[in-house]
Amino acid sequence: MSFSDSLPPQLHVVAITLAQILAVTVVLILCVAYLTLAERKVIGYIQNRIGPNRVGPKGLLQPFADVLKLLLKEVVVPANADRFLFIIAPVLSITPALAAWAVMPLFPGFILANINAGLLYVLALTSLGVYGVILAGWASNSKYAFLGAMRSAAQIVAYEIAMGFALVAVVMASGSLNLGEIVQAQAGGAGLLNWFWLPLFPLFIVYFISGLAETNRAPFDVAEGESEIVAGFHVEYSGVSFAVFFLAEYANMILISALTAVFFLGGWLSPFQGWFAADSLLGAPGFFWFALKTAFFLFCFLWFRATFPRYRYDQIMRLGWKVFIPVTIVWIFVLGAMIAFKLPPWFA
Amino acid sequence: MFTQILFYLFATVLVGAAIGVITARNPVHSVLFLVLAFFNSAVLWLLLGAEFLAIVLVLVYVGAVMVLFLFVVMMLDINVEQAKSGFTKYAPLGLVVLVIMAVELAQVIWVRHMGMISADELAPVAADYNNTRELGLLLYTDYFYAFELAAVILLVAIVAAISLTMRRRPGLKAQNISSQVSVRRQDRVRLVKMDSEERQ
Numbered sequence: 001m002s003f004s005d006s007l008p009p010q011l012h013v014v015a016i017t018l019a020q021i022l023a024v025t026v027v028l029i030l031c032v033a034y035l036t037l038a039e040r041k042v043i044g045y046i047q048n049r050i051g052p053n054r055v056g057p058k059g060l061l062q063p064f065a066d067v068l069k070l071l072l073k074e075v076v077v078p079a080n081a082d083r084f085l086f087i088i089a090p091v092l093s094i095t096p097a098l099a100a101w102a103v104m105p106l107f108p109g110f111i112l113a114n115i116n117a118g119l120l121y122v123l124a125l126t127s128l129g130v131y132g133v134i135l136a137g138w139a140s141n142s143k144y145a146f147l148g149a150m151r152s153a154a155q156i157v158a159y160e161i162a163m164g165f166a167l168v169a170v171v172m173a174s175g176s177l178n179l180g181e182i183v184q185a186q187a188g189g190a191g192l193l194n195w196f197w198l199p200l201f202p203l204f205i206v207y208f209i210s211g212l213a214e215t216n217r218a219p220f221d222v223a224e225g226e227s228e229i230v231a232g233f234h235v236e237y238s239g240v241s242f243a244v245f246f247l248a249e250y251a252n253m254i255l256i257s258a259l260t261a262v263f264f265l266g267g268w269l270s271p272f273q274g275w276f277a278a279d280s281l282l283g284a285p286g287f288f289w290f291a292l293k294t295a296f297f298l299f300c301f302l303w304f305r306a307t308f309p310r311y312r313y314d315q316i317m318r319l320g321w322k323v324f325i326p327v328t329i330v331w332i333f334v335l336g337a338m339i340a341f342k343l344p345p346w347f348a
Numbered sequence: 349m350f351t352q353i354l355f356y357l358f359a360t361v362l363v364g365a366a367i368g369v370i371t372a373r374n375p376v377h378s379v380l381f382l383v384l385a386f387f388n389s390a391v392l393w394l395l396l397g398a399e400f401l402a403i404v405l406v407l408v409y410v411g412a413v414m415v416l417f418l419f420v421v422m423m424l425d426i427n428v429e430q431a432k433s434g435f436t437k438y439a440p441l442g443l444v445v446l447v448i449m450a451v452e453l454a455q456v457i458w459v460r461h462m463g464m465i466s467a468d469e470l471a472p473v474a475a476d477y478n479n480t481r482e483l484g485l486l487l488y489t490d491y492f493y494a495f496e497l498a499a500v501i502l503l504v505a506i507v508a509a510i511s512l513t514m515r516r517r518p519g520l521k522a523q524n525i526s527s528q529v530s531v532r533r534q535d536r537v538r539l540v541k542m543d544s545e546e547r548q
Contacts, residue, residue: 085380116478120403127411131383134415138376138422146422153419157412177480318525 020112024101032250033063039302046306073239078141081236085139090237090244093132096125097251104258105180107268107287118179119167122259126214129252130156133216133223133233136245140236148232151313152216152223158320159213165328166207169200169335170263173346183267187285189274190345195266199338199346202331204264206324208297211256213320215249218305222313257297258290265293355395362388375421383414400480 037052037059044051053059077086103118105111115121130153137149171177173196174185188194197204213220224232234245261267268290270276276283311319339347365388368381386409393402487495 082376115399117399117403117480120400120407120480124403124407124411127407127415130411130415131418134418134422135380150419153415157415160412314523315525 017112021102024106024112025098028098028101028251028254029247031254032247033067035250035254035298036066036246037063038298039305042299042302043306046303067243070239070243075239075241076236078236080141082139082141085135086236087241089132089136089139090241090248091132092135093129094244094248094251096128097248097255100125100255103179105183105262105267106290108285111180114178114180117177119171119177119182122179123164123167126252126255127156127160129214129248132245132248136237137233140233142236144229144231144235145233147229148223148225148235151225152233155216155220155223155316155320156214158317159210159324162206162320162324162328163210163214165325165332166200166203166210167263169203169328169332170196172332172335172339173200179262179267183262183269186266187269187273188345191273191275192266192271194273194345195264195269196346197264199343200264200331200335202327204260206328207263208256208260208300210320210324211260212301212304213316215252215256215301217249217253217301219308219311220316221310222316225310227310253298253301254294257294257301260297261290261293267293351395355392358388358391358395362392375424376418379414379418379421382417383410386410386414397477398479400483 040062041051041059051059052062055061055065077083100122102113103111103115103121111118133152133156134149137145137147137152140146170182174182176182176185186195212218216223222228222232224234226232229235234242237245266289268287269285270283270289272282273285274283342348362385365381365385369378369385372378372381386405390402390405390410393399393405
């Protein structure tokens with residue numbers, strides 16, 4: 001008799017779910033660790049350097065050395081800081097980034113929680129990440145941290161609207177709020193031409209750039225802005241609590257990349273669907289394609305950081321409110337016309 | 349049974365958070381207690397099977413409204429002790445509101461015994477029941493005019509808020525963004541080609 005048979009049937013479901021959650025989370029955190037290494041390597045090569053190559057073969061153990069160093073450092077709580085909020089702020093910023101993976105369709109037939117309102121759930125959770133940043137800035141009792149928090153809050157609230165409108169169009173095109181069904185709606189004989197990036201092209205661009213702004217990444221990283229406000233909202237953090245902020249930023253990057261892949265590039269669908277046989281290596285859908293698409297967007301994150309200078313703050317606000325929001329509203333009407341005229345191959 | 353335990357757990361946290369909102373000395377803590385209260389009421393709605401409303405409550409109130417609220421409260425420099433000194437002056441008014449609310453609550457509980465259905469008497473829904481679809485169908489058919497009216501009222505509120513805060517002061521300096529964006533390299537940088545100088 002195996003171990004799983006000895007459990008009562010109700011606990012069966014719980015045990016399997018917990019194992020799945022653990023598997024997804026551990027893989028995600030490993031991805032975060034290696035994303036930090038990838039960032040240093042990629043930006044290194046873009047800037048004609050080699051990047052970290054001392055720890056382990058070809059520098060592959062560098063993330064673990066970094067984590068170990070941060071774990072061993074002292075956590076300093078500034079004088080007159082709000083102690084409880086100061087400690088809990090990094091936790092508040094990582095939790096939504098991990099919890100959003102519950103509704104992510106990873107490969108055909110697998111979603112941790114297959115809920116109907118999956119897209120709304122993702123929107124709600126990503127909008128919670130800002131609390132970590134604001135509370136960190138306020139609880140630190142430091143003017144630089146507070147300035148960073150203010151900038152971040154205004155920026156995230158502005159870009160969330162454009163992001164929400166882009167997702168409204170995705171919902172219109174797919175007719176569902178369930179992420180698995182959104183992926184299914186992009187399947188078709190034309191392979192990658194069937195995905196939503198083509199009919200929703202402006203929104204695809206708006207969504208990804210808003211994602212850059214939501215994660216406070218370059219060129220929108222004024223919340224950190226090391227040349228003006230030292231390190232922004234996490235200037236007072238050290239040791240483990242700083243590491244958690246770092247983890248949250250990279251987990252959010254992976255989340256935005258994966259969501260862009262699901263909404264606009266057909267998630268786990270093969271780009272050659274309909275061109276090759278459905279059971280051949282290139283024609284079959286699978287986790288491989290999803291990972292490849294996510295990795296492409298992650299590379300874009302790093303590429304942009306190495307390429308673009310930081311935006312001026314008023315220009316960030318102008319881009320969000322005066323460019324992106326009108327573009328999304330206009331394209332929702334264009335999309336409505338496309339759906340009304342049943343434009344092939346997407347809406348036939 | 350399990351659902352009931354969950355209900356009492358979240359309901360207790362909700363009531364605790366609501367008490368925290370009015371007893372916390374620091375206004376930022378009050379706002380955070382309010383966030384916790386919203387979150388717990390969303391969970392209670394989830395327990396009732398109203399997942400769309402629950403998630404929208406988190407999205408709109410916790411994700412947007414309370415963030416801006418927190419923003420404002422953090423910027424204010426309130427002396428809490430001073431604000432609380434005139435507290436008793438408004439006690440009679442508070443008592444009146446309290447009595448009205450107590451009567452209303454009692455009425456709801458009383459009416460429930462008069463034939464209003466409670467949550468456990470509601471018919472269980474099928475597994476593929478889609479809360480979002482049902483709400484959408486109702487809003488865009490039976491309640492279409494009310495829905496559009498609410499949208500127009502919100503639009504009026506937006507226009508009013510903007511027109512109240514937008515002031516044109518004389519002597520205000522502003523950047524001309526379009527001329528900044530359309531600037532070309534030739535306007536700013538001049539490349540000068542010259543021969544290298546003779547070694548001295």
